[in-house]
Amino acid sequence: MExxxxxxxxxxDYKPENQGFGDIPLLGNNASSVCELMxxxxxxxxxxxxxxxxxxxxxxxxxxxxxxxxxxxxxxxxETAALLLKKGAVRSAKSLKKQDGIKGDSFFTPTPQxxxxxxxxxxxxTEEKKPSFARAMEGQVDENNPPDDWLAPKIYKxxxxx
Numbered sequence: 066m067e068x069x070x071x072x073x074x075x076x077x078d079y080k081p082e083n084q085g086f087g088d089i090p091l092l093g094n095n096a097s098s099v100c101e102l103m104x105x106x107x108x109x110x111x112x113x114x115x116x117x118x119x120x121x122x123x124x125x126x127x128x129x130x131x132x133x134x135x136x137x138x139x140x141x142x143x144e145t146a147a148l149l150l151k152k153g154a155v156r157s158a159k160s161l162k163k164q165d166g167i168k169g170d171s172f173f174t175p176t177p178q179x180x181x182x183x184x185x186x187x188x189x190x191t192e193e194k195k196p197s198f199a200r201a202m203e204g205q206v207d208e209n210n211p212p213d214d215w216l217a218p219k220i221y222k223x224x225x226x227x
Contacts, residue, residue, distance in 0.1 A: 077102055097139045100125030104145045119154035127156070 076087035079096040093102045100122045107114050126146055130138040133146075 077106075093141075095139055095141055097135070097137050097142045098126050098129030100129065101139070101141050101145045104149060105141075108148060114152050116153040116155065119149040119152040120157070123149040123154040124157050 073089060074087035076083070076085065076090040076092070077099055078091075079093050079099055079102060081094050083090075083092055085092060091102065091106065093105075096102050096105075104114075104119075104122045104126075107118070123146060126142055126149075127133070129135075130142050133142065
């Protein structure tokens with residue numbers, strides 16, 4: 066931790082509830098993402114912005130503004146996106162899928178569950194109780210109640226030494 070003792074802390078945020086901690090607060094309340102602030106900082110400092118940097122910042126803006134559909138999207142977001150596209154930013158395939166009407170990755174999209182149960186309904190009084198395999202092996206054990214030692218600590222005692 067000694068290496069960070071004399072370091073400056075830069076606080077970069079766009080949310081109005083930010084408390085302004087750090088040595089250098091860089092707060093942009095009129096922005097809708099940190100990527101907008103970073104793109105404007107890089108541009109105002111005349112730092113080199115290659116295609117990868119521009120593409121990553123554009124992807125961040127697209128994600129933060131829900132593909133520019135959020136009501137919190139600022140005019141600065143559109144201006145910054147235009148600047149990044151001029152710098153050669155390439156929109157990712159993920160953001161293009163959202164634009165085509167597909168909502169995000171299928172991994173994060175919940176799978177709809179069937180409304181009807183997938184098992185057949187049993188009629189009351191006609192089904193005869195049959196012992197399960199466990200009952201046949203251990204005698205009549207009640208499946209609804211766990212064994213008496215279920216909550217007791219179990220200690221493994223191996224037969225080999227390491």
